[in-house]
Amino acid sequence: MKAKHARYETRGPVPQDVISAVEFELPPPASGQATVEVLASPINPSDVLTLTGEYGILPPLPTIGGNEGVGRVTAAADDVSGLAVGTLVLLPISCGSWSTHLNLPAKALVPLPPGADPVQLSMLTINPPTAWLMLSEFVDLQPGDWVIQNAANSAVGGYLVQIAAMRGLNTLNVVRREDAIAAVKASGAEHVLVDGDDLPKRVRTIVGEAPVRLAIDCVGGLSTENLARCLSEGGTVVNYGAMSGERCMISPRYFVFRDITLKGFWLSQWFKRTPAAQRMAVFADIAKQVAQGKLRARVQAEYGIDQIKEAIAAAAAGEREGKIVITPTRNS
CATH class of the missing domain: 3.90.180.10 (Medium-chain alcohol dehydrogenases, catalytic domain)
Incomplete structure (x- = not known):
């Protein structure tokens, strides 16, 4: 044919x-x-x-x-x-x-x-498991915990908002332009902020003294450091992209004096090291949520x-x- x-x-x-x-x-x-x-x-x-x-x-x-x-x-x-x-x-x-x-x-x-x-x-195969796993593989998060991400208006960002809500997690969602706020809120996000040097101050007005232990970065450049500055001592930044076209930039003082960790995530590496049964379990869980209209x-x-x-x-x-x-x- x-x-x-x-x-x-x-x-x-x-x-x-x-x-x-x-x-x-x-x-x-x-x-x-x-x-x-x-x-x-x-x-x-x-x-x-x-x-x-x-x-x-x-x-x-x-x-x-x-x-x-x-x-x-x-x-x-x-x-x-x-x-x-x-x-x-x-x-x-x-x-x-x-x-x-x-x-x-x-x-x-x-x-x-x-x-x-x-x-x-x-x-189903790439973006939802990326969001799913970044919320699971790096920090032991419990219901009520806070997570901050940039590129919140991306596909992964939208899935992350929805998956975090299913798990009882609170999200701080960072975008690079004002006109992206409405779309992120439409995905279910309550807190949406435009990136900037004063991001940590604005984050603290929302979370108060609550710790923020996980940051998800897809932008790179100084945006990576802006996220790191929002984290509590010992927090982790997970990078999975460079939408800015720039390398991740973080001052050594955050590694040395705040014990911040920067890690990378690539789904292909997870595929390589994860047994087939475990991969299928993740996909089955996500497929169920998509089929029921809970994840879009x-x-x-x-x-x-x-x-x-x-x-x-x-x-x-x-x-x-x-x-x-x-x-x-x-x-x-």
Whole structure:
């Protein structure tokens, strides 16, 4: 059958210029495979950085874009059992999900709750577990504790607000511009602050003497130090990105005199060191929350596969109010 995918053979500074939708011939599923119609696949910041060549790990070229998504099984090889046609499935990571159809190993497909929104489920693999794990892996937080994060208007930031609320945690949510406040509050955040040199003072007016032991940083630059200055003695800053394009900057005095710790988090490393059963338990928990509508991400726009250039340009734009999602078979 004729299918389409978003393919690129080079990388460059303008990400939408290097990728395009092309037809390819999809054969019947081979032994152990199932054919999946891709229903939705998001464009993450890491996807854009991969196109420009700035991400930490780059796939060999040529390659197909897209790292996560959701699809529906349309066919399966004769030796595949327990995966009925019509089953909604989570696609394996880094499978080239910006495609209308894929042949994938059946054992790599995770069945999802029927009837759930595939667009919301398509974002399940990367951002929600990133938020989920950063709230779990570094500091032993208890209900009532405070957490501060910047880039609160990002996809991870929105999930973090919702997950923290489920766990009874209080969040302080930092953004870089005034016009981002409303969107963060719409995600359920009570306290939203614009970054600045006086951030610690404003934080203390909210929390009083309560300790703030965990800070989540996706911006880098001096914003990292602004978060560190808000922490109680012995607190931890976890960095998972550099939206400012700058390295994390923290004065040594915070490490030496305040015992502040700076750590990094990359979901790929967690995948490598975590047993499969534990990974599946995390995904099952998150999928349940998404399917029940308790965990959602803002979506700015959906694009068909033939609109891949416009979609990448929109995802690379600096001031969005939600995720850009590829719904491959959507009419252009």
